[in-house]
Amino acid sequence: MAEQAVDFDEGAEAGRGRFFGRQRELKALRADIEDAGLDTIAGRKSARPRVLLIAGRPGSGRSALAAELVRGLVAEGRYEDGVLRARLTEPGGEPVPTERTARELLADLGITAPAGADGDDLAQRLRGILAGRRMVLLLDDATDAGQVEPLLPDHADCLVVAVAAGPLTGIPGVRPCTLGGLDAKSAIELLDSFTGSVRITVDPQAAETLTELCGGQPAALVLAGGWLAARPMSSVADLAKRLRALPDDPDRPEAGRPLARAFRLAYEALPPSAARMLRLLALAPLGLADAHTASALAGCSVSAARSMLEGFVAFGLVRDGERSGQYEVPGCLVPLLRELLESEDRPAEVQLARARMLERAVRLLQSCRAVTEPEGSAARRRLAGLPRALRFPSVGTASQWLRTRQPALLASARLAVADGELDTLARRLIAALVRALTAHRGAEEAAPELYGLHRLVLDVAERRGLHRERAAALLNLADLDATTGGTEDALLRYRSALDAGRDANDPYAIGRAMESVGGAYQELGDWQRAADWYGRALSQRLARDERPDQARLYGRLGAVQTYAGRYGEALRSWRAAAAGHRRLGDVPGHARALSEAARVQEYAGRPHEALRTCEEAIELARQAKDMRLLAALQLRLADTLDRLGDPAAARLHRAAAERLLGSEGSTYEIRSASAKD
Secondary structure, eight states: OOOOOOOSOSSOSEETTEEOOOHHHHHHHHHHHHSOOHHHHTTOOOSSOEEEEEEOOTTSSHHHHHHHHHHHHHHTTSSTTOEEEEEOBOTTSOBOOHHHHHHHHHHHTTOOOOTTOOHHHHHHHHHHHHTTOOOEEEEEEEOSHHHHGGGOOSSTTSEEEEEESSOOTTSTTOEEEEOOOOOHHHHHHHHHHHHOHHHHHHOHHHHHHHHHHTTTOHHHHHHHHHHHHTOTTSOHHHHHHHHHHSOOOTTSOGGGHHHHHHHHHHHHTSOHHHHHHHHHGGGSGGGEEOHHHHHHHHTSOHHHHHHHHHHHHHHTSSBOOTTTSOEEOOTTTHHHHHHHHHHHSOHHHHHHHHHHHHHHHHHHHHHHHHTTSOTTSHHHHHHHTSOGGGOOSSHHHHHHHHHHHHHHHHHHHHHHHHHSSOHHHHHHHHHHHHHHHHHHHOTTTTHHHHHHHHHHHHHHHHHHTOHHHHHHHHHHHHHHHHHTTOHHHHHHHHHHHHHHHHHHTOHHHHHHHHHHHHHHHHHTTOHHHHHHHHHHHHHHHHHTTOHHHHHHHHHHHHHHHHHTTOHHHHHHHHHHHHHHHHHHTOHHHHHHHHHHHHHHHHHTTOHHHHHHHHHHHHHHHHHHTOHHHHHHHHHHHHHHHHHTTOHHHHHHHHHHHHHHHOSHHHHHHHHHHHHHO
16 A cells, blocks of 8 residues: 555644654664564574554654654665555544454455455455565554554564554564653754744744643643644743643643643633534544535534535645545544533434434435436436435546545444344445445445445344344345355255245345355355255245236246256256246247256257257247347357257358347357357
């Protein structure tokens, strides 16, 4: 993944896009990279990468130091294959599962991991991909060694830089670098980047006092600098006096008090409406909020929300999201915002804000999908009736929005399900997200995300006792298992879906599950069980007089009976399928069913009957104008004529097939497929 510029992240030492201080720490970290380990001294090649640990409190600039180290190493060409980044803790403090981290890292490498794969499989796949590459793996905000250990490559050509609050006990050979506050000179340079040199120069002692009050913590200094930048007439001494006057919270750890004081000063300077919005940003998924998210949370207009977000940037309270349109709340501030939210807002108001945010996401996703529909469609007409702020001008714009917002939208779905009180909204959000992802990326490409969303639906359905939704989620998950080679897992889920369908008394789910169980057994080569389950599904369709499904199931039953060598039963099934398609007026389906019946007659040693059936199918294929089917039937007819001792007629039919296909390559493809069948 391409290296990114350093920003204010977790109190990064970045003022106006610059990095300050930490030269001693950078030198020590580089020395640790060069330092020979015990394996090297003993003449052995290390089997594990060098692991550097940057330990410090949130707000200490630990992420910025890691980014600065990595940028320098890559710029020097020491790790020519680039950098992989992952954040191992969400802003709310929840550890990110290994499965999600490994999947995201694989995606950064351009590799789509199988839907449904667990964390161990994905981590192993990641380690295999990294073998032989010279890369830096930057793991930010790790909670413990258990998050880091599975991701470590199995060779020494990579470098791992981990960022955490404390030691990573359990990982051998970790080289720790523990951060304190910035030195006075660097801290003043950071303030200067916000205020300009004049206010610092006229009162250097006040500047030093201010850095001491901030504990040298970059996050606190950024907030102090933002406060001064927003007040060009205030002096550094004014700010120092205000900070000194703020009482400390005795229940807060001493090391966290400077940041809490600086945050309180910045927060109390906000107008009530802006202060309320800032508190509510603690609800933003992944700490990411665009103008729509902020306006929904606060219940204000999109333009007013955008204006307030830009003001927060000036205060150093959020990070600017110029490229993606999203603003990020620094992780070190999220706990402080949550404290304020709990103390100043009623739970009902907080829940209402969360519901507004989810509802806005649903409407945007519906709009995102609707723009892919044809002009004049019902979805397009509904789209035209939406407010301009909720409409996308083009498919490309909608697709870009979905791509950049996808992590936050997926996090919204997870948070909504975890909440437990917004299940109806959660289900609507997941349904809208599934449709939008499928419309813009296709079901196959979006399979990993769809798998996770269907699991969320299953969680809600099981919690609420919603048997119909449980059956639907199990069927969707099983379908994804089946498409990725997990047939055994799919079979178990199809059987569970059948039980859920029966509990819900849902005929569609019951029939679909029965047919899918048959399909799983067919994939496993168990023809007898496949035929049994197809027969059960067919009986249900016959009882309900569902004719299109009857015709399809007769065909599926005929196929497994053919594989099992039960040609008499297979022929009856294919003729029943042909009759069903004929009654439906489905000429192509009728032709294909007769084509399969002719194949069975050939296998059964009845070539004359196969010839007549094939001729009938050819006539139907002509009526349907299905040229590929017609060509395949001509080839089959030619093979039958060869067996009957009429090579001249066989040559005529082969020539006709070649003319239909228009190329020898296509002829060979169909002839090969015919021979294989």
